[in-house]
Amino acid sequence: xxxxxxxxxxxxxxxxxxxxxxVAAFMxxxxxxxxxxxxxxxxxxxYIKEIQQQEEAxxxxxxxxxxxxxxxxxxxDLDFWDMYPVEEEENGDEASPSTASSAAEKSIQSTFAERxxxxxxxxxxxxxxxxxxxxxxxxxxTLVTNHDGTDEWVLINPYLxxxxxxxxxxxxxxxxKRYMENGKKISFVGxxxxxxxxxxxxxxxxxxxVDYVMIRLGGRGYSTGxxxxxxxxxxxxxxxxxxxxxxxxxxxxxAISQEEANEEANFVVQNLEPYxxxxxxxxxxxxxxxxxxEARIDGLSRDDRTKIATSFLEGVKVAGxxxxxxxxxxxxxxxxDLTKLQxxxxxxxxxxxxxxxxxxxxxxxxSTKGVLNGIKGDANxxxxxxxxxxx
Numbered sequence: 001x002x003x004x005x006x007x008x009x010x011x012x013x014x015x016x017x018x019x020x021x022x023v024a025a026f027m028x029x030x031x032x033x034x035x036x037x038x039x040x041x042x043x044x045x046x047y048i049k050e051i052q053q054q055e056e057a058x059x060x061x062x063x064x065x066x067x068x069x070x071x072x073x074x075x076x077d078l079d080f081w082d083m084y085p086v087e088e089e090e091n092g093d094e095a096s097p098s099t100a101s102s103a104a105e106k107s108i109q110s111t112f113a114e115r116x117x118x119x120x121x122x123x124x125x126x127x128x129x130x131x132x133x134x135x136x137x138x139x140x141x142t143l144v145t146n147h148d149g150t151d152e153w154v155l156i157n158p159y160l161x162x163x164x165x166x167x168x169x170x171x172x173x174x175x176x177k178r179y180m181e182n183g184k185k186i187s188f189v190g191x192x193x194x195x196x197x198x199x200x201x202x203x204x205x206x207x208x209x210v211d212y213v214m215i216r217l218g219g220r221g222y223s224t225g226x227x228x229x230x231x232x233x234x235x236x237x238x239x240x241x242x243x244x245x246x247x248x249x250x251x252x253x254x255a256i257s258q259e260e261a262n263e264e265a266n267f268v269v270q271n272l273e274p275y276x277x278x279x280x281x282x283x284x285x286x287x288x289x290x291x292x293x294e295a296r297i298d299g300l301s302r303d304d305r306t307k308i309a310t311s312f313l314e315g316v317k318v319a320g321x322x323x324x325x326x327x328x329x330x331x332x333x334x335x336x337d338l339t340k341l342q343x344x345x346x347x348x349x350x351x352x353x354x355x356x357x358x359x360x361x362x363x364x365x366x367s368t369k370g371v372l373n374g375i376k377g378d379a380n381x382x383x384x385x386x387x388x389x390x391x
Contacts, residue, residue, distance in 0.1 A: 142358050144329050147289045154333050160342065161360045165385070170354075175371055176209055177383045188212055190382035192250070192365065195232040197375055202243040204374030212246035212281050212384065214347075217268055219252030219286075220260070222295040227267055241278050246389045248281025250326060250347075251312075254296045255287075256304075258311040265315025272321070280389035282324035282362075283316040284347050285309055288331055306337040313344050322388065329357055345386070362386045 135141035135153035144154045169180050179187035189209050193200055194216035205213070215236045218229040230236075240247050251268050255261040272279055287297060287309065297305070313323035325336075326347040332338060338359065346361040355364060363384045372379035 142329070142333070142356060144333055146330050146334075147291070152334075156358045157339065160338055160358075162358055163360045167354045174209070176381065177366060179383065179385060186385075188246075188384040188387060190214060190363070190384055191370075191372060191375065192216070192380045192382060193232075193236055193375070195230050197232075197379075198377065200236060200239060201374040202239040202245060205372065206243045206245060206374075208373040210245065210372070210374075212248065212389070213240050214248045214250055214281065214284065214382065215240065217249040217251050217271055220254040220264060220296075222254045222290050222293070222297075225254065225256075225260075225296060227264065229271060233271070237275055237278075241275065246280045247275070247278050248283065248324075248388070249279065250284035250286045250324075253285060253287040253308070253312060255308050255312070256296050256300060258307055261308040261311035262315055265312045265319075268316060269319040269321075276320075279321060281384075282322040282345060282347070282388065284324040284326045285312045286326040288327065302335060302337060305335055306340050309336055309341060313341075324362070332357070332359075347382075 136143070141153040141155055144152050146152060165179070171178055171180055176189050177187075178185045178189065188211040190212045191205060191210055192214035202213075213236070215233060216230045217233050218227065220227045237247060237249075249268070249272065251264055253261065253264055255264055268283060272283070287305065289295060289298070300308070309325055313325065317323045322345065324345045324347050325332075325341060326349065327336070328349050332346065332348070345363070346359070347363040347365065348355060348357050348361040349365040349368075350357060351365075351367055351369075355366070363382055363386075365380060365382045367381040368378060370379040370381035372381065
């Protein structure tokens with residue numbers, strides 16, 4: 001028979017063993033956890049320490065910048081100086097940075113100066129070219145005022161004969177111009193007359209100093225095309241003959257073909273026949289635009305007008321008279337071709353103290369509003385540089 005508790009004591013040894021093992025395992029686990037925790041703490045502390053060190057370094061750098069005086073930008077700090085060669089000192093050593101900087105600055109200044117000089121020279125050359133090309137100063141053009149009021153510079157033909165009149169030798173007496181040489185008058189005073197002039201006192205004209213008259217013989221209508229004799233032609237030519245004045249005539253043409261020009265020339269020759277011996281001065285061809293109206297000749301070309309003028313002038317020349325062409329600067333320089341009319345004398349009309357017509361002319365109508373004894377109202381005054389009656 002067992003005593004109470006013996007069986008329990010014999011069976012309780014195994015649980016105690018397990019308990020010890022469990023406690024030891026727990027302690028090991030706890031130790032491992034503590035060690036791991038310590039390692040993690042140590043790693044985090046190093047990271048935090050590194051961050052702190054970076055922040056401290058940044059703060060120190062900022063503080064250093066604040067404490068240092070402001071540093072100004074110098075020429076040697078610029079990086080483009082390397083584009084220029086560094087000059088060497090006389091001893092062969094490389095120049096110092098300051099010397100290199102100074103040399104580069106001088107090089108740039110020299111470049112700017114050269115560029116400025118080049119631009120100045122180019123501007124001067126441009127101005128010289130503009131001056132040479134300026135028609136008002138180049139001596140190769142003459143100003144023409146067209147019948148519509150516009151101005152135009154026309155090139156002077158170097159192959160046409162230039163006039164050589166010296167207008168310092170021109171003098172005016174009683175409103176009449178005279179060309180003098182060595183104190184002697186070598187020109188001739190003239191007046192041109194027509195039915196528009198009215199009744200003319202030729203004795204008074206001669207007494208006033210008139211040497212010759214240019215009488216309108218007739219004309220062609222600028223719209224109808226009809227040829228008519230000037231209403232006062234017979235009276236005027238006979239009055240001039242009676243006073244011994246030299247005589248020339250002119251015809252107002254509106255011919256639109258060479259055939260019509262020949263018709264006009266024949267008309268003039270026929271009506272001059274009774275007075276042939278008295279016609280010492282030229283027979284002039286007068287073709288011009290009509291103010292404020294359309295005319296038959298408006299549609300003609302320059303070549304057409306030149307051919308028509310030539311036909312008329314040759315017609316009167318063949319008949320034994322001196323042919324002459326009348327016109328203003330516009331007509332003579334632009335509306336006809338003077339290179340094809342060089343064989344004929346020119347009667348220029350230009351109201352001015354000194355005409356600027358560039359080519360040779362024999363007669364000049366300088367006023368259409370002159371005052372002259374023997375003519376009531378405005379008188380057309382002329383000067384002739386050729387003594388036709390003395391030929």
